[in-house]
Amino acid sequence: MSKVKGFTLIELVIVIAILGILAAIAVPKFIDLSSDALDASKKGMSGAVKSSHAIAIADIKGFPTVTQLATYINGEGIAAAATGITVDIDGTSYTVPTFTASNCTGATSAVGDTVQCVGTIP
Numbered sequence: 001m002s003k004v005k006g007f008t009l010i011e012l013v014i015v016i017a018i019l020g021i022l023a024a025i026a027v028p029k030f031i032d033l034s035s036d037a038l039d040a041s042k043k044g045m046s047g048a049v050k051s052s053h054a055i056a057i058a059d060i061k062g063f064p065t066v067t068q069l070a071t072y073i074n075g076e077g078i079a080a081a082a083t084g085i086t087v088d089i090d091g092t093s094y095t096v097p098t099f100t101a102s103n104c105t106g107a108t109s110a111v112g113d114t115v116q117c118v119g120t121i122p
Helices: 009-031 033-060 066-071
Strands: 079-081 084-089 092-099
Touching (some): 009 033, 033 084, 066 079
Antiparallel strands (some): 079 084
16 A cells, blocks of 8 residues: 655645744834835935035035035935035935034024034934
């Protein structure tokens, strides 16, 4: 008599149940990645503007205006605005705030204002 090899129905049901539990744990973690990526992009662009501010200070040997600061930042969709530097992230415009005081108070109100401090995108 030959013995038939294979899986029983209960074994298959247990494997499917385990896979369902693992999927239920993993899927929510992947869904939140898009908001994490946007937050990382905002932090990265804020850091790029801060680095460009330091480079501009060294190059000009003084504090740059908002317009001058915008020229030191590499990338597309970057422009000087009255309250800071406007950057484009995935088709949406965000503003990196700039300030006229070194303690990050007194937001700039014109593109000709001197930038002494750069904030982060809220």
